[in-house]
Amino acid sequence: MIELINLTKKYGENTVLNIPELIIPKGQSFGLVGNNGAGKTTMFNLILDLIRPTTGYVMINGVRVDKSEDWKYSTSAYLDESFLIGYLFPEEYFYMLGDLRGWNNKKVEEYLKDFTELFNDEILGVKKYIRDLSKGNQKKVGVVGALIGNPEFILLDEPFANLDPTTQIRLKKLLRKIVQDEQKTVLISSHNLNHVTEVTERIVVLDKGDMVMDIETNEKTLKELEAFFAIDE
Amino acid sequence: MFKYLINLEIKEFFRSKRFGKRMAGKIALIFMFLYFTLMMVVGGFGLYYGLKESMPDADVFLVANSYLIYFFGVLFVLLLLMTSSPSLQIKALMILPLKKKGIISYFMVKLIFNLFFLLVVILLFSYSAALMTDGHNIVKVLSWALALLSVTVSLILTGFLMEKSNKAVLVVLLSLLLIFILKKTGLIDIPGLSARLFYIVYQNPLWLFVYLAIFFALLKYTFNILKNGFYLDDIVHGKKEKVKELQLTWLDRFGTLSIFLKNDIRMIWRNKRPRQTFFWSFYFLFYGAYLINKYSDNSLTSLNFNIAIASMFITSGFLFSFGNYVPAWDSEYYRLFMSQNIKYKQYIESKWWLMIVSVLFFSVLSIPFIYFGINILLLILAMAVFNMGFNSYLVIIGGMFNDKPIKLSEKAKRFQNTKGFNGNAFILGMLRLILPLLIFYLSKRIGGVSLGVGVLFAIGVIGIILKSIILDYIVKIYIKKKYALLESFAKEE
Numbered sequence: 001m002i003e004l005i006n007l008t009k010k011y012g013e014n015t016v017l018n019i020p021e022l023i024i025p026k027g028q029s030f031g032l033v034g035n036n037g038a039g040k041t042t043m044f045n046l047i048l049d050l051i052r053p054t055t056g057y058v059m060i061n062g063v064r065v066d067k068s069e070d071w072k073y074s075t076s077a078y079l080d081e082s083f084l085i086g087y088l089f090p091e092e093y094f095y096m097l098g099d100l101r102g103w104n105n106k107k108v109e110e111y112l113k114d115f116t117e118l119f120n121d122e123i124l125g126v127k128k129y130i131r132d133l134s135k136g137n138q139k140k141v142g143v144v145g146a147l148i149g150n151p152e153f154i155l156l157d158e159p160f161a162n163l164d165p166t167t168q169i170r171l172k173k174l175l176r177k178i179v180q181d182e183q184k185t186v187l188i189s190s191h192n193l194n195h196v197t198e199v200t201e202r203i204v205v206l207d208k209g210d211m212v213m214d215i216e217t218n219e220k221t222l223k224e225l226e227a228f229f230a231i232d233e
Numbered sequence: 234m235f236k237y238l239i240n241l242e243i244k245e246f247f248r249s250k251r252f253g254k255r256m257a258g259k260i261a262l263i264f265m266f267l268y269f270t271l272m273m274v275v276g277g278f279g280l281y282y283g284l285k286e287s288m289p290d291a292d293v294f295l296v297a298n299s300y301l302i303y304f305f306g307v308l309f310v311l312l313l314l315m316t317s318s319p320s321l322q323i324k325a326l327m328i329l330p331l332k333k334k335g336i337i338s339y340f341m342v343k344l345i346f347n348l349f350f351l352l353v354v355i356l357l358f359s360y361s362a363a364l365m366t367d368g369h370n371i372v373k374v375l376s377w378a379l380a381l382l383s384v385t386v387s388l389i390l391t392g393f394l395m396e397k398s399n400k401a402v403l404v405v406l407l408s409l410l411l412i413f414i415l416k417k418t419g420l421i422d423i424p425g426l427s428a429r430l431f432y433i434v435y436q437n438p439l440w441l442f443v444y445l446a447i448f449f450a451l452l453k454y455t456f457n458i459l460k461n462g463f464y465l466d467d468i469v470h471g472k473k474e475k476v477k478e479l480q481l482t483w484l485d486r487f488g489t490l491s492i493f494l495k496n497d498i499r500m501i502w503r504n505k506r507p508r509q510t511f512f513w514s515f516y517f518l519f520y521g522a523y524l525i526n527k528y529s530d531n532s533l534t535s536l537n538f539n540i541a542i543a544s545m546f547i548t549s550g551f552l553f554s555f556g557n558y559v560p561a562w563d564s565e566y567y568r569l570f571m572s573q574n575i576k577y578k579q580y581i582e583s584k585w586w587l588m589i590v591s592v593l594f595f596s597v598l599s600i601p602f603i604y605f606g607i608n609i610l611l612l613i614l615a616m617a618v619f620n621m622g623f624n625s626y627l628v629i630i631g632g633m634f635n636d637k638p639i640k641l642s643e644k645a646k647r648f649q650n651t652k653g654f655n656g657n658a659f660i661l662g663m664l665r666l667i668l669p670l671l672i673f674y675l676s677k678r679i680g681g682v683s684l685g686v687g688v689l690f691a692i693g694v695i696g697i698i699l700k701s702i703i704l705d706y707i708v709k710i711y712i713k714k715k716y717a718l719l720e721s722f723a724k725e726e
Contacts, residue, residue: 048572052716072574082723083569085496087503087641099492100574129503149574 001026002047002153002185006056009042009209017042017209019056024187024202026152029179031200031217032189033225038206040189041079044155047187048077060153076101077155078142086131090123090141093130094148101149108148115144118170135162143171147178154178155187160195168195175199193229197222237331238339266348273352277359281367294364295432302427305384312349312392337459341452344393345386353385369435376438381431383448390451394458493583494590500562501555504641507562510555517550518595522602529605540609541616541673545666547599548617551591552628557662559584559632560711561639564722571719578708581629585704588625592617608682615689616669622696624665626703631661633714636721 004022008015017039024030032040045051047058049065057064060071076097077083085093098108112124122137130141143159159175160168172195179186179199190196196203197217205213205228213228215221246252284293326336361378365371394401415421434440501507524543555562563570570580596617603610669689677685696703 050568050571050716050719069576072572072576075572076574077572079568082566083572085566085569087500088496092499096492096496097573099489 001059001061002187003059004043004047004056005059007043007046007053007058008055009039009046009051010054015209017046017206019043019211022204022211022214024185026185027182028202029186029200030188031196031203032187032206033191033193033196033203034189034206035229037208039209040206041157042209043206044077044079044157044187044189047155048075048079074152075155076146076149076151076153077157078139078146078159079155079157081138081142083145084130084138084142087129089127090130090133091125093141093145097145097148101151103149111148112144115140115174118144118167118174120167136164136167139163140167140171152183153185153187157189158191159188160190160192168192172199193222193225197225235335235339238326238336262348266351269352270355273356274359277356277361278363281360281363285367294369294435295428297360298430298432298435299424299428301381301431302423305388308349308353308385309388309392312347312389313395333460333463337456337463340459341456345389347389350385350389354382357381373435373438376441377431377435380434380441380444383444387448387451390455394455489579490583490586493580494587497562497583497587500641506639506641507555510558511551513554514550514552514591514595517546517553518598521545521547525602525605525609529609538670538674541612541670542666544609544613544616545669547602547613548592548595549620549624549665550595552588552620552624553662553665555591556588556625556628557632558635558639559629560718561632561635561637561722562641564638565641567719567722571715577712577715578704581704581708581711584629585625585700588628589621592620592625611686612673612682612689615673615686615693618693618697619669619672619689620693622693622698624669626696626707627661627665629707630710631665633711633718634661636718638722638724 002024004019006021007017007019009017016037032043034040042051046053047060047065049058049071052066057066059065060075063071065071085096088096094108094112095105098105098111103111112119118140123133123141130138133141139159139162143156146154146156159171163171175186175188176199178184179201186200188196188200201217203213203215203217203221203225204211205225213224215224280297281293284296288296357378361374364374391401391405395405412421412423416423434444501511521543524539524546528537528539528543560567596614599610599613599617602613672692673685673689676688
């Protein structure tokens with residue numbers, strides 16, 4: 001369970017995030033949408049204790065993230081390229097993450113077989129450093145890296161951006177499979193309303209730092225979201 | 234066109250995310266510059282008339298010329314250590330309707346007109362004025378001064394080329410070796426050579442053209458290198474080659490720590506900047522060896538200051554040069570480490586172990602120093618233990634102050650600053666050097682060499698025993714600075 005209690009983040013006078021209370025129960029797949037500057041990445045950064053909240057706090061499984069490091073065992077994330085280590089081969093990167101989460105290389109290799117289709121022979125065994133991969137391939141490495149080691153909580157920031165159409169569809173399929181696991185809580189932020197409604201069971205809309213919508217996804221969700229974002233026309 | 238670039242530059246400076254720090258630095262620099270300007274003006278006159286007073290019979294101008302080569306030697310070292318090539322937001326400029334030539338010229342103007350260049354100009358100006366007031370021929374003096382200026386600029390360009398290419402480093406090292414050999418074999422006499430090299434321009438101003446020719450050739454060469462490198466694939470991506478894998482499974486026996494040790498070894502091996510730093514640590518070893526060779530006289534008790542400093546250097550090269558930037562090496566992916574399944578203490582501990590391994594490595598390399606006497610080896614090992622049990626912690630604390638992100642990948646640097654300097658880190662760095670020397674000296678005063686060595690050993694051993702407690706304390710400081718570091722590392726320079 002992830003709890004955001006009375007959480008705000010201000011830069012000077014400017015409030016970039018203001019969440020009185022948000023509780024994401026275990027096993028839920030959670031989508032976060034909003035325009036640029038709505039506070040999605042800020043929220044993820046706060047959950048991962050990468051920036052300090054102005055007020056309030058975040059708890060993962062009952063542990064305050066800024067007080068203890070215990071949440072790190074159960075949480076993994078891929079937010080952007082700064083989560084990649086450019087001078088490693090993708091394999092080495094995966095092995096390292098596996099090591100950190102108690103998986104040996106063999107187990108990692110076994111797990112990576114599920115992604116053969118997604119990787120499309122451009123990632124494993126090409127003997128290229130991660131920094132030399134294309135942006136799209138880097139993203140694949142990052143997203144898959146965040147799945148290694150069976151974490152309970154997975155945070156993905158814009159997983160569909162920068163990917164080619166085929167990969168987007170493959171990734172969507174994959175995420176849907178992961179989301180079905182009752183043990184896993186997945187948080188996905190996205191600009192792509194289509195994808196996010198297909199993958200998640202609950203969607204929160206952020207607008208200028210405020211939660212303006214909190215809905216369960218059903219057939220009508222996409223229409224509602226489109227209506228919301230078309231407002232200014 | 235320069236107008237736009239200067240305009241951009243001013244905005245970049247005033248709107249920088251590090252504006253406060255940079256402004257303070259600039260103000261301090263301006264005062265320093267004013268002070269040195271005054272020194273140079275006085276120095277120019279003083280050098281001429283002062284020398285004249287102390288050597289009334291000699292041609293003091295000729296004497297000055299014979300020492301010029303040393304002056305340029307020192308200047309070159311200062312240029313290499315203290316200046317850094319200017320940075321330009323090159324990627325954004327590439328597609329603007331600006332001429333390549335213009336951008337590169339601008340870059341080169343920034344490169345050449347650095348602080349040292351200006352100081353040399355002032356010194357030369359003042360010295361030439363002194364020469365003229367004493368009745369030397371104006372045209373001759375001016376040609377001489379211009380020739381010296383060409384040499385200065387050539388040195389700046391050579392330094393820049395050395396920073397960018399290993400070939401240039403090799404050329405410079407080989408020439409230095411050649412000069413050294415020639416001097417040792419008595420084939421050349423350096424002051425005489427220096428006098429001839431520079432005085433000749435005064436005697437016959439036509440020689441100025443030779444100096445100008447060298448200067449223009451270097452200028453053109455640097456320009457071409459920059460121009461040919463003015464493509465995205467050189468600046469941004471670097472070469473994409475298939476690379477060989479490193480076998481590091483032997484490290485697995487270290488458990489969790491091995492994950493980081495492996496990673497650090499790969500980081501050092503596969504990125505240009507940390508690799509350079511690694512090789513730098515051997516200079517410390519060689520310098521230590523040089524000092525010991527020079528100052529040890531095989532009498533077992535005389536461990537003088539030079540020997541002590543040398544013993545210090547031998548095992549601390551990596552500790553000082555690499556350790557200084559310890560969390561900053563990971564700046565590119567610090568966010569990953571901070572959100573991965575890693576306790577802060579494990580991370581810091583792995584860095585500590587890296588330092589320890591480096592000290593042990595150099596300790597093993599230092600065993601042949603037994604040739605200079607068992608006392609020297611003992612002192613080296615005592616310093617090594619001190620490095621492990623005391624300096625290693627100082628290094629890790631000091632690294633926190635170097636919060637500028639480090640760009641690891643190699644080619645990204647042709648137009649960027651590759652060196653960083655921080656006052657706090659510098660002070661801690663001095664402390665690491667001075668403290669052991671002081672401790673050794675004081676205890677040697679009290680109880681002789683064996684007490685000096687013993688105290689160093691003891692402090693080191695105590696430090697190693699208290700590792701867990703000290704690291705806990707350091708981790709507390711690190712956790713306090715966590716957000717600030719994350720923020721700094723995310724900022725592009």
